[in-house]
Amino acid sequence: MRRRRRQQRRRREQRRLGEGEKGGTLTFLTNAEKINHIDPQRNYTGEDLAFSSAYLERTLTAYKPSNDGTEAGKLVGDLATDTGKPSEGGKTWAFTLRDGVKWEDGSDVTCADIKYGISRTFAQDVITDGPTYAISLLDIPKASDGTSTYKGPYVTSKNDTASFDKAVECSSDAKTITFHLNQAVGDFNYTVTLSSFAPVPKAKDTGEKYDLKPVSNGPYKISEYTPGQQMVLDRNPNWSADTDPYRPAFPDKVVMKFSVEASVIDQRLQADAGEDQGAVSRDPLQVASLTPVFNDERFANRRINEFDPYVRYIAINTKKVPNLKQRQAILAATDRAALRTIVGGSYAGDLADGVIKPNLPADYAPTGLWTGLLGDKVPDTGNVEARQEAHPGVG
Numbered sequence: 001m002r003r004r005r006r007q008q009r010r011r012r013e014q015r016r017l018g019e020g021e022k023g024g025t026l027t028f029l030t031n032a033e034k035i036n037h038i039d040p041q042r043n044y045t046g047e048d049l050a051f052s053s054a055y056l057e058r059t060l061t062a063y064k065p066s067n068d069g070t071e072a073g074k075l076v077g078d079l080a081t082d083t084g085k086p087s088e089g090g091k092t093w094a095f096t097l098r099d100g101v102k103w104e105d106g107s108d109v110t111c112a113d114i115k116y117g118i119s120r121t122f123a124q125d126v127i128t129d130g131p132t133y134a135i136s137l138l139d140i141p142k143a144s145d146g147t148s149t150y151k152g153p154y155v156t157s158k159n160d161t162a163s164f165d166k167a168v169e170c171s172s173d174a175k176t177i178t179f180h181l182n183q184a185v186g187d188f189n190y191t192v193t194l195s196s197f198a199p200v201p202k203a204k205d206t207g208e209k210y211d212l213k214p215v216s217n218g219p220y221k222i223s224e225y226t227p228g229q230q231m232v233l234d235r236n237p238n239w240s241a242d243t244d245p246y247r248p249a250f251p252d253k254v255v256m257k258f259s260v261e262a263s264v265i266d267q268r269l270q271a272d273a274g275e276d277q278g279a280v281s282r283d284p285l286q287v288a289s290l291t292p293v294f295n296d297e298r299f300a301n302r303r304i305n306e307f308d309p310y311v312r313y314i315a316i317n318t319k320k321v322p323n324l325k326q327r328q329a330i331l332a333a334t335d336r337a338a339l340r341t342i343v344g345g346s347y348a349g350d351l352a353d354g355v356i357k358p359n360l361p362a363d364y365a366p367t368g369l370w371t372g373l374l375g376d377k378v379p380d381t382g383n384v385e386a387r388q389e390a391h392p393g394v395g
Contacts, residue, residue: 001312001340002352004305026251027275029265030282033258034227039211040195041120042130046309047282052195054247055220055233055254060084060095060114060177060192065246073362075190076246079109079199083189090184091139095192096176102238103201104221111170111177113199116153118168121196123152126207131196138167139182154207219249231256251278262286270299290347307359311352312343328374337380351380 037043040057053062062078064071075083080095087094101109120127121134124147140163141149149160169178181188191197204215213222219241220233233254241249266289268276285293293299314334316327336351343349353369370378 001336001343001348002307002350002357004307004347004349020248020250022250023252024250024278025253025255025275027279028254028256028282029260029268029279030256030258031260031262031265032282035231035256037129037211038222038225039127039130039214040117040198040200041127042211043195044130049195052218054218056214056216056218056222057195057198058101058109058217058244059195059198061189062193062246073360075193078193078244078246079114084192086186086188088184090186090188091181092178093181093185093188094176094178095189097174098243100240100243101217102240104216104236104238106238107201109199109217111174113201114177114197115168115170116202116205117198117200118196119150119153119164120200120205121152122148122150122164123154126154127152131194133191133194134196137181137183137185137188137191138164139180140164140167153202153205219244219247220254228259230258256282263288266293269302272302287344287347294347307349307357309357309359311355311357312349313352313355332374332376332378333382333384335380335382 035048035051036045037048038052038056040052043049043052043057053059058079060078060080061075061083064074064076066074077083077095077098079098079101081098082096084093084095086092097111097114103109103113118134121130121132124132124135135148141160143149150164151159167180169180170176171178179188185191199217200210201215204210206213212225216222216236217239219236219239221236222231223234224230224232235249235252239249241247262283263286265281265283266286269279269281270289270293293303294305316330318327321327321330340346340348340351351370354367356364358364367373370380376383
């Protein structure tokens, strides 16, 4: 089932891509006590990645913002001038770095900073929970126990730094960073959109504590972060729109309020008064709020009824059910409509025809799963009889 994200938020009248108003405070309301991880090498939650990418952390490549969805998923250069150049059949990737990108203290973001940020991923005893593509893909030997011979920047003895330096190279003029992989990876330039490949200045690295106040190279910087209370972002005076064509940076300030009761969030946004006129919710609407919000035209320009990135599916154990026809019969006989009702009805999402969703236009194509792929058209309530007729003995 294709999950839908149903929320309400404040939008200004300018709704087309590129329009907006400078100034003011954008407030996020959430029931969560904190952001799961704001350390770039530990950040691995979709919503948190989007937040950090929008305000704090830039990566070699990024997905171009698209309000109307026409360019959703389009890859563009971010810290890099383009989307990278592969060679050796995709085992080597080189990225030319953009000039003029600054840290919040005014110092340059360098190739060495990007390389150092990536190195932190290998410190698995300190930098936890983040993606490990650097460990699995970079051409660095494995120890007898299967772990990397390189252990990250915090280990000072018996550490294979030479292999890491060979796998991730900065050119002599520091304008190009090159990755040597242990296998051909045709979409590695998509992999480096993850903040685990974001730069970190070595002199400012505080290890595990970096999760509380990472240094910014985006349009905002953290001025306060108190888990359970709030995070406050102020403008980064050393960020320049000339080096960043994708982040309009409209608000003067961004505030995230933590530990707000879900029912209170719904009430505040529906009241739409005072500072809440510049507020959005990071959380889904409560069930009790769905009907009034989605049936009242007052909220038409302030609610979201769009697909999120996820699909719910049931995986059949192929060792226990090895027969393909039997698995198809189970699929066709399933009452999908009833399952959707159980998890919230139409508010929970739409019935899917595969694990790829239409909001990923570069990858999605209708499968015909329910209209002919299994033979007969399969209604939402399932069709036990048709499957039994097509495959006698399948119950």
